[in-house]
Amino acid sequence: MPTESRPAESRPLDEDDTTNDDTTNNNAIENAAPATDSAIRERTSTIVITAFTPRRSTGSVAREKSGTYDNDRMEEKTGQAAAHVDSDPTVVLLDPMAGLLETVTGPVGEPAGGNSANHISLPGWISLPGWRPWRKAPASRDDPISTPPAGGHPVVRSVTTSLTSHGLTVPDRSLAVATIMAAGVLLVAVSYLIGRSGHPDAGTALLWPGLMTVFATGAIRLLRTGTSRQERLRVSVLLGVALYFCFELTQISAVREFDELLHLRTLLDLQATGHVFTPHPGLPVSPRFPGLELLTNSVVQLLGVPNQVAVIGVVLLARFLLVYGLFLLIERLSRSAYAAGVGVAIYSCSPQFFFFNAQFAYQSLAIALTVLLLLIVVDRPRYGRIIAALLIAMTWIALSLTHHITSWITVGLLAGWTLCAFVRRDRADGRALAGITLVGLLTTAGWALVSISMLSDYLGPILSESFHQAGNVASGQAKSRKMFTDSAGTATPTWQIVALLGSTLLWSVSILPVGPFKFRPDTDSRHATLYQLLRLMHLAFPLTVIGTVAPRTAELSTRMSTFIYLGLAAVLGLTITSYLTTHRTTRPAHLVRLTTALSVFVFIGGTVLGSGADWSRMPGPYLVIADGRSIDPYVVAATDWANTRLPQGSRVAGDRETGVRLMSIGRQWLVTSLGSRASAAPLYFGSTIGDYERTVITTGRIQYVIVDTRLADGLPHETFYAENGEAPVGSQLTPAMLAKFDTQPGSVKVYDNGPVKIYDVKALWLPTTPPTTTPRPAGGDR
């Protein structure tokens, strides 16, 4: 690449240049050198040079082979700086990013080498005999050649790296990337438009090019060796945000996904009652972890914006924080913006990134808080004791308020980190981490105690079912789950299966020390313990594959992938970038292109794995129990009517999709076994309304039944019609089953729009139980 191998001298250096601001830059040296000590420090941002060693820089493979290296070219340019540094081995340099973005280096006063014993005096790098490849522990693209570990701790010298790499960075293309990504999003929007007009297959054919445009544009820039740090950060954020929009555009005017509607109910309860902890019929545990809804409500109340706008804004903020935090976290560990950018690209390939973690659900915010907490803990020395304690405490509180599972997993991560620190005999760090973990444990456990019964009701069956199903599959008592088809029999296209299996295989192979994955670069010694933990998380990747054998374990393993991919992204980000910059090839650009193509492939695989069949990604005509695809104008009209005409808090029976919309938008009480300890699902499966059905109605004190006659068109795409365990697997509703409400005396139809009908069934209550007024959640008007 000509741009990469151009001489460093050819690049104009000026103080305001923000193009090449990866870690540090040449002009920093130039600025620092002639100034007085105090003048320098007034403008600095604590980049500390601890050692200079020769390194191989981007695009200089041919020169390295001939025994020279790019630093040679820097001597003349930085001669003045060298003289200055010579007299003062700890030089503070100007970071042009200061004030705009965070500095790359670690805490104040923590030299990059970790301790003074690792410092190498400046003349050493000038007079070092020549470049010698140190392939064992290349810390990053910026510094692929580390010195031998001193005292067991590898040394990373980020500053050195940039001295050479800065002269080689390519022009900032953030705007071009943003434009192409926006065009990709537009393509996706057009594909959804086609889907909504009744041609979902044609829409899907356009959707993938749109998604690939967005991802590939980001991946190309992030994998390119010469991209500047600032551009990497921008592109990482753009990638996360653009992919969020690609998902959100399916339902931009109103949320329709099942999980989102559950959380919307919590938000509406909060706004209607003014209180937290309002009983929730569909997800009783949600009001006990109202962090997401509290944040959204504060935006609504402060800015006076509609709920939908606030919902989009908050999830967008969560996505930004996740990507931004992940970039900085990996950068802190690796001392390389290159590794950080690639790490973000890898995380974008995780199954839940495109779909589940872009939803208005508590995990979307919680995972961002987890990443930021890890970042703050890594960075805690830079903030000082008070601010660090405040940041950590506030984050723990927010995390505990937001999501149960994520907060516990984060406590587990911190505990593992602590353990790693003690194993490495880093007692000071271990004690500090133990304190932070203890605070987290107390906060999380304390908050969980408030809702212990609800949590056990909610999570208990999931966990026991998972173990039960996994045990049955392992012992041969049950067959493993049918792969690559949904419960309605919709098959995944072959090319998507290939991508899914290919990406899974690739990530599985990545834990083995083969090929490019032989590289296991050590990282900054100060963060070695966290890196060790992330490696363990990376090694846990096969669990996400094994978990797919049974339906419940598959659900759990997919959820776990959100966290496991944090380790995968950090470890492989560093591994891949180290490989790309140290691998000896005559065509390095081809290697990067190949990696980019492979990344697009694994992105498709991960996205398919996380979001399921094509119908889940594409708006279109009605499908039986298929999340947003089951919400169409008929369902909207029926639920809107019920929400405005039926008494608020009426107890209703409904299928998974119409029921949850009725429950959410209209704050009606959907009768479910989780929220009412009485399931209304069996009501649908009888051909007549007999004693059993009347008992179900009476037990659940059901006042209205909503029936979508199209349920008889096929099997549900989402496992069940109304509730898990409603009928033997494969049971299909028939038109007769749904028509029984028309002919049964006592069941009166109060609403009819053709496919969707609402019946008043209060007259069917058994006489032994006197009709009572529906217990409503406390609160105001609709």
Added chain:
Amino acid sequence: MNTVTTVLQALLGITILVLGVAGLHATLTRTAKAGTDSGGNDSAADASAANPRTNSPVSSRADSPANIAPLFLLTVTGLMVGSLLVAVVGLADNPLAYDLLFGAVAVALATFGRLRPATFLARIRDHLLREASRWKAAAWKTSAWKAGPRRAVLLTSVPILILAVAVGLSWWSDDTTMNAPVTALGATRTHTGLEVTVTRAEGDNGDLLLEVINAEGRQWRLPLEPRKKKVDVPVGSEATPAPTTVRLLVNGKIIRSITIQ
């Protein structure tokens, strides 16, 4: 809320948020300085053994904690915890409670961070003046516009416009698809009688007739205007609960029929 109130609320909210974030930024910076000045900076203390020079307040100022991550983190968690406090006292539905709480917090942060309005405004004014001069210097007619802010803004606006088109297109198409009217009939009993709701789909252009038959066999026939998509039909003297049938007829043919008890 009417439009004026909504706009005022939005302006007030934005002011509170901006003041709060600016105050938080100033407070973080000040706390960091104070911590370092008093030797309370953890990192500085730890690092002093390795390198005494890093314990200087100058280094700390340069490595200010007032950067984006903690700023965002404290803003998000602060809003969340503040909102929890408001909800605990049962005022989560009241914008005024939020304005008061977060307004007070923003003022406190600005005060503690010594964020002086005069300095703040002067800085904004200077910034605006500087920008204005840059824009003037890079006027369209001059050759300098290519390197000036005009070109930068033009280029930046391209992806924003494309994204805006994508969002707008999706919003319009999603909204019109989801809320397309359907021919529906619903009825509820009120204190004064029946309230019948009729909606009609775009394609239903025939003559619509609403037929109501009460328990005694009394019948009402109400023609519905063809262009009206939604009609509420209060049928009087039907307040007493008794089965009443309501039918919707198009060109004399029953297309929907419901019964209200």
